Amino acid sequence: MRMVDFSPVRFDQSWAKVLAPYESELKSIEKSLEGKITYPSYESAFRALTIPLEKVRVVIFGQDPYPTPGNATGFAFAVPTDVKIPASLRNIFKEYQEDLGRNQMPSSDLSQWSNQGVLLLNRALTYSPDGELSSDDWIPITNAIAQELGERDVVAILWGNDARNLRHYFRGNWVIESAHPSPLSAYRGFFGSKPFSRTNEILEKNNLPPVTW
Structure with missing residues (x-):
């Protein structure tokens, strides 16, 4: 894997052209979080970008990382296998x-x-329990990622209002959007949205291999 050390974070070098224009913003975020507790840690915030850009076939955008200590991994919605599965x-x-x-x-x-090129990303890449960093501070960076993906053959699954604000970066027929899977909103459109089968329908319609969900 070709990794770039954007100290203290690391990601595949294919993302460097996307993130390089935001080096000052990243340094500002790093400085504001220095010595602070975040979920995940700042060093793990870009773990999702260890997937090479050219291998991304699907992106699932959520909103914020899990606020519970030990849950957030740097991959949106994922948790370590030894912790209780969160409600979302x-x-x-x-x-x-x-x-x-x-x-x-x-x-x-x-x-x-x-491992199959499904990028799991939140609009905000860290959660600060003390409110030291706003979710909005991450928006320019995740906007840039969405814009780059929207120029490629990538299906966008957008869960929740913050994620749905990214829809304009993607071709309309490559977007699957719904309410967030949180218990507060799942019954308002997430359940029954069939994101997994619809994603594969889009991929297959465009002569691309489906995801083995």
């Missing part, structure tokens, strides 16, 4: 089962998805 991920798995008609669920670290 339980709802994702419930929709997964309904959509695909499967009983068995993927690992909670969602590595099966990311």
Whole structure:
């Protein structure tokens, strides 16, 4: 894997051209978080970008990382396999089962998805329990990532209002959007949205291999 050290964060070198214009913003974020507790740690904030840009086939955008210590991994919605599955991920798995008609669920670290080029990203890459850093500070950076992906053959799954604000970066027929899978909103359009089967329909319609969800 070709990694860039944008100290203290690391990501595949293919993302350097996307992030380089935001070096000053990243340094500002790093400075504001120095010595602070964040979820995930700032060093892990870009773990999702260890997937080479050219291998991304699907992006799932959420809103904020999990606020519970030990849950956020740097991959949106994923958690370590040794922790209790959060409510949002339980709802994702419930929709997964309904959509695909499967009983068995993927690992909670969602590595099966990311290993196939599914980019798992939140609008904000860290959560600060003390409010030291606003989610808005990440928006220029995740906007730039969305803009780059929108110029490629990438299906965008947008969960929640913050994520849905990115729809204009993507071709309309490559976007699947719904309410967030949080218990507060899942029944307002997330359940029944069939994001997994619809993603594969888009990929196959464009002669691209489906994701083995």
